[in-house]
Every structure is written in structure tokens, then in C-alpha cells.
Amino acid sequence: MYEKDSDHVIQDLEQIxxxxxxxxxxxxxxxxxxxxxxxxxxxxxxxxAINEENLLNLGGVYxxxxxxxxxxxxxxxxxLTNDTVEITVFNRGITLFTTDxxxxxxxxxxxxxxxxxxxx
Numbered sequence: 001m002y003e004k005d006s007d008h009v010i011q012d013l014e015q016i017x018x019x020x021x022x023x024x025x026x027x028x029x030x031x032x033x034x035x036x037x038x039x040x041x042x043x044x045x046x047x048x049a050i051n052e053e054n055l056l057n058l059g060g061v062y063x064x065x066x067x068x069x070x071x072x073x074x075x076x077x078x079x080l081t082n083d084t085v086e087i088t089v090f091n092r093g094i095t096l097f098t099t100d101x102x103x104x105x106x107x108x109x110x111x112x113x114x115x116x117x118x119x120x
Contacts, residue, residue, distance in 0.1 A: 013050065015079035016042055018114045022070040029073055035114070046113050050078065053106040056085050062104050063090035074111055 021032040037043070050056070056078065065071055067090075074089040087107055089095065095104050 012081045013042060013047060013078060014039060014081060015077075016046070016114070017075075017077040017079070018111070019073070019075040020111070020115070021073060023073045024070045027070075029075060032073065032075075037117075043113075043117050046110070046117060049110045049113050053110050055087070055107065055110055056080070058103050058107060059085040059087055061088045061090070062101070062107065063092060063095040065090040067091050067094055074107075076107070076111065076114075 016037045017034050018036075019029060019032045019034040023029065023032070037046075055076075072091045072093055074087075074092050076087040078085040078087075089104065089107060089111075092104070092108060092111070095101065096108060
């Protein structure tokens with residue numbers, strides 16, 4: 001169970017969609033393969049990290065899509081019982097090293113767990 005914030009009812013995380021890669025000129029994010037985890041297939045350590053990092057309150061776009069070529073792209077979609085949270089990060093590596101944005105660091109920690117799960 002996950003609590004989005006004090007104004008929302010606690011909801012279950014039903015699905016995770018994660019798309020990442022390098023967007024070459026002319027590519028669209030949809031060109032990148034999406035990894036999807038459903039219900040009980042969502043690893044417990046990922047669920048825990050999403051909760052600990054309070055990712056459900058970090059929906060939005062981070063980073064600068066115009067820095068660098070190709071563009072590093074991360075897209076995370078968290079589907080809850082009655083809501084969906086979408087997080088897009090452009091140039092995560094550059095953003096981590098050039099800003100002190102704690103929100104991006106929190107997102108990064110969860111994405112690293114998903115990367116690890118996706119490789120196994």
C-alpha cells in the first residue's frame with residue numbers, strides 16, 4: 001500500500017512501466033523498449049524504494065532535453081488503483097552532476113533499482 005499524500009486515500013501500486021535509453025536525433029521516446037511489471041511481479045525492494053523516496057509526489061519532467069546529443073531519456077509510469085504518476089527525466093547523468101536537485105536524486109535511486117531488476 002502507498003500513500004500519495006495526506007489528501008489522498010492509500011492506494012495499491014498496480015503497474016510500473018519504465019522506458020529508458022539514448023534518444024538519437026529523429027527518435028521518439030516510444031521507439032525505446034518499455035519494461036512493464038504488473039501486480040505481484042513488482043519486486044518488493046522496488047515497491048519499498050518508491051515508498052521511501054516518496055516518488056508518488058514527484059510526478060513531472062526533470063532535466064533539460066536540449067543538453068547533449070543524443071539525449072539520455074528515462075520515463076517512469078506508476079499506475080495506482082485510482083491514479084497514475086508519470087516521471088520523465090532528461091539527461092539524468094548530467095542533471096545529477098550539475099545540480100543539487102534532491103528530487104532527481106530520489107528518482108535516480110529508484111530507477112537504479114529498476115535497472116538492476118531489468119537486467120536479471
